[in-house]
Amino acid sequence: MFRVTRRYEFAASHRLHSGELSEVENRQLYGKCNNPHGHGHNYVVEVSVRGPLEGATGRAVDIAALDEMVGREVVGPFDHHNLNREVAEFASVVPTSENLGLEICRRLKRNWKQAFPGEWPKLEKIRIGETSRNVFEVGADEIE
């Protein structure tokens, strides 16, 4: 069994602001990330996939099929966009990296069988780096 990780990048802006908290609570909780005008990050997303080595091709994962899906579902809709305003899921959900990782994982799971109709490969996990110091990881089997 092989584990293959493919790295993608996109730039996006966001504002951390929860509709469930007051203006003061939002400022206290999120600090400068609550700035009304938002700010940007160069996000790095690592998609990890596992599957057996396929004898005929010598590969475990069709990288082109993965690239096509991640481009269509994640990089295309997120790159150079404002996450709060331009990605419907974040109209009411705070676009923290945790929620972003969750949304990316959900999108890939939802489209997985279309890209990979066979038994393998399976989606294993998503890692998302917001800054060089923050990396968030979510397992595909750990979410709904």
Ligand code: NI
């Ligand atoms: Ni931020």
